Amino acid sequence: MDLSQLPFTELLRAFGSNEPTPGGGSASALAGAVGASLLAMVAGLPKPRVQAQGDARSLAAAATGAADLSARMAALMNADSDAYNLVVSAFRLPKGTDDDKRARSERIQEALRAATETPLDVMRACEQTLQLAKVVATFGNRNASSDVGVAVELLMAALRGARLNVDVNLGSITDKTFAGTVAREAAQCLADGERHAQAAISQLAVER
């Protein structure tokens, strides 16, 4: 199912249903996609506060970058549900014989690693988008400051929400090298994202 093609009310119904997907991972990607779109909007508004040609170029690059990241997160909204559905299928594999059990375990672990990569990708995309938020907060039309503020809130919620989904999968992953590498990157991503968010918000406050 392509969630991103559903009318919004249908998408809400899907999040509210008892089906295993879509869940919090897809909801985080969705929030990130909306935050990135808001930033792209502000970056493209007339009357930017650019002084040098370099400022205008940075803002134009932020507009394109934010639009691309929004599309990437919309795709990750689907990818997260697909990845989680594979985890559910793996858990339903037969476990009659020792061979069955071994094969099932391997498939579960494989599916869990894939289902961890997706929210990690959402975290990476949110971190990159928050980096652009500072540029938009600095050079974008000041009348849209509250839109930048909302974008930062949504992107931070998406980043933290995706982190919860990374963590919940890591708890069941037996490959400790993989788990350690992912945990370190997730922690770094969150810290970087928080730093960018603070920088963007300080910039909005300065410019009032």
Next chain:
Amino acid sequence: MDLSQLPFTELLRAFGSNEPTPGGGSASALAGAVGASLLAMVAGLPKPRVQAQGDARSLAAAATGAADLSARMAALMNADSDAYNLVVSAFRLPKGTDDDKRARSERIQEALRAATETPLDVMRACEQTLQLAKVVATFGNRNASSDVGVAVELLMAALRGARLNVDVNLGSITDKTFAGTVAREAAQCLADGERHAQAAISQLAVER
């Protein structure tokens, strides 16, 4: 335009476009609606951790309440854009004569008050939904803890985002009594919401 009927990719495009709406106010309502739907989902899952009949009743009431609040916020996503479009129209009224100016000013103020009520309604809905989040965190299926965590993140982002939209309108409102009343309620709503969110998150941590 009924935003809630748009396919999600179209909705993203609308947020990213240069048109005055939808903007951060609608994006906040959207995030709140998704958070509420996730809570409704968790509240309806099998294997809740209810011990007494009262627990089951509280959880069932939270499921219905969260679904209703989700629908209300989806409607507020539209209402916020409609209200802001009226502000934009009021600013475009003629200002040739003194009478024109007076009429225009009145219409602008009227539209701004309405455009302030909508994000305030989003704040109220988020605060009420966060109250339900504690119930869901306490009694819902523990395997869905990360979904409750994501819901709380989205609802807090929606609450803070809606607050930014209340504040930006209050800055232009000349009726100081109205502005004072709204500012007090918004501050209280935010404080209550943060308290509920903390309680829900503590509950999730206890139950691990």
